Amino acid sequence: MVEARGNALAAVEYGTLRIPAGRPLSECLRHIAEGVSGIIERTGPQAVALEGGFFHKNARTAMVLGQARGAAIAICASRGLPVYEYAPRRVKQALVGFGGAEKAQVRRMLMSLLALKEEPQEDAGDALAIAVCHLNSRSLHPALMPKAI
Numbered sequence: 001m002v003e004a005r006g007n008a009l010a011a012v013e014y015g016t017l018r019i020p021a022g023r024p025l026s027e028c029l030r031h032i033a034e035g036v037s038g039i040i041e042r043t044g045p046q047a048v049a050l051e052g053g054f055f056h057k058n059a060r061t062a063m064v065l066g067q068a069r070g071a072a073i074a075i076c077a078s079r080g081l082p083v084y085e086y087a088p089r090r091v092k093q094a095l096v097g098f099g100g101a102e103k104a105q106v107r108r109m110l111m112s113l114l115a116l117k118e119e120p121q122e123d124a125g126d127a128l129a130i131a132v133c134h135l136n137s138r139s140l141h142p143a144l145m146p147k148a149i
Contacts, residue, residue: 049134082148
């Protein structure tokens with residue numbers, strides 16, 4: 001969760017949802033839905049931003065990740081939150097100015113923009129970067145605003 005305070009950005013909350021190993025898929029999806037729901041209740045976001053289309057060498061893994069993403073999107077939609085998605089290259093462009101930037105460059109810029117004292121875990125850092133990208137993509141002109149999915 002990232003908040004815009006005037007021209008400054010601040011990390012409100014970040015972390016990862018941990019699911020115990022060996023659980024059935026249905027229980028994992030329930031855990032994700034409940035976790036996202038709890039975050040929404042605690043933080044009251046105005047919008048949600050996710051990483052856009054992803055590719056994975058293993059089709060089964062890609063399918064499971066798609067189901068997890070779907071569970072999160074469904075909870076957000078049920079709460080009336082607009083959901084936006086951003087391609088990894090666009091996130092890197094928004095933070096570093098170059099779509100082919102290395103993860104380390106993105107992480108350093110993220111820590112500087114949000115005044116983080118310690119480097120976030122990789123997935124949490126990616127989520128913060130996507131949030132910053134979304135906040136930087138807002139526009140007062142409706143035609144320039146990204147479209148919710």
